[in-house]
Amino acid sequence: MSIGFIGPGKVGVSLARYFKNKNIVISGFYGRNPESLKEAASLTDSKVFLDLEDLIDKSNIIIITTPDDIISEISNQISKYNLTGKSVCHTSGSIPSDVLSSAENSGASIYSIHPMFAFSNKFTDLEQLNNVYFSIEGKNISKDSEVIKLMDSLGNKYFTRGSDSSAKYHLASVVVSNLALSLFNIGTGYLTELGLSEDEAFEALYPLITGNINNIKEKGYRLSLTGPVARGDVSPVEKHLSVLKDSDIEIYKNLSMNLLKLKAEREFCENKDSLEKLVQSSKKYSELLKLLGGIE
Template sequence: MKNTRISIVGLGQVGMSFLNVLSVKKYEIVSVFNRSKIDSSIASKFPGTTFKAGLPSKKGAIGNLILLTVSDDAIEKVSRDIASHFDNLVGFMFAHCSGVHSSEVLSALKQKGAKIASFHPMKSITESANSFQDTWFDIEGDEEVLIELEQLTKKLQAKTFRVEPEAKPFLHAAAVVASNYLVVLADLVSKISSEGNVPEDIALKAMTPLMHNTLQNIETKGVAESLTGPIERGDIETIQKHLNNLQNTPELLSLYKVLGNEAVKIAVQKKGASPSLKKIKDLFS
């Protein structure tokens, strides 16, 4: 680990968070490259790091592990452009941080002798992030890079799991549901509450601890055992009342039914089929 010298290409939210976290963990950040000029106020905070606009073009300017933290759509072009500057990249490791792309998107670098991998943090990242503790990274690619990344994540007090290249887009879609759609659910909570004249901000403050508690249950008990409420109990009249009250908001009613149908399936998995669950399913249909 002492010999790991790191460069970062792309100083958006992900790149900035890696710069912060790796510096705190005393990694040597040799250089940071960005499409546009980097603000001097950022550079001044990291006196041991060279900041440059543009892409790496000389071996002496980069570490042995280069993290490509550019946008998903830019990864392939950036890797090709970097590769075009070098006769060979033997001894260098490149890893991108996209959730949807596999390491194959870095093939131009591999053709020059570099080892490649994907290294995706399953975390909502902001520029001010200063820790990856307990974050899971899905990784795949060349064995040499995977070993290096596994060692790095241990030092960050994070975790990794290896995936096959073809699993990446499915896993990323699942991560979108886990993160982005949780925000959508919170919005749904506030909108339904507002139909009863409960202020949206109060509803969210009241429901957020419930959401936290449910997530904790999922973590410790699993999905099926964490399902509670009227569907799990088979309370037909309660569900019917919900549906009646949402008749004037077709959008909310439709979402409630779609999600309710999935909850019925989980309830059947947990408790087995029952006449009440069949009736609730019919209500959602």
């Protein structure tokens, strides 16, 4: 198995370093920036390819790690060559594999291989990547597919998904990564209004963030519930609503409503009528529901 990369950026280089660490052969990199290509090749003990056909010839898996908006263009470029027996992949989670249809028409098997990880630079800690899940999407995936053999060689956990899943799949990643970042920023913003710097505010909140994540990992969402909504404390929620910025009120209410539903599911064994049963069983939860806009 020999893997060539088109795009010597942070995702391509990080994955190539990781694959090489797992004793998978990296043929090299092709791209537009000569300096980035040299760095990528140096970091992975591989080759700089200035000719696209040469990269294709030396690789049986070609992974496109360019920005999403030029994946189709790259597919059109490589489709000019014979791709019979080759696997052509991209690493976007938001675009289905059929963006590579021109490569498929030239004989390639096409896939989306998406690592569920936020790559911030080319020097990603390889130990972290051992725990990363991959998702695989493409036609006729079987245990004999090159991409499945690659996953098995890595030892990472992975799952396969349908071609119509890309939007919902990518949404899941964005919610827990990008949107969570936005929530952290909103939360630290309220502390900065008390005089803390942004760094101090995040440092103060960091144990709460990591502790919550560890609890969820160990016990699941419902058993990790804490805070005023889970306890049915109306007064703190009223006070929160009184000091929230107008732009944050709907976010607060919507997320708190979800917490209330989780509380109901915990109390009534995830019954479909659990929220109704919770508010009927307790005046304080009924008041909370009204506060959060659940009922008039």
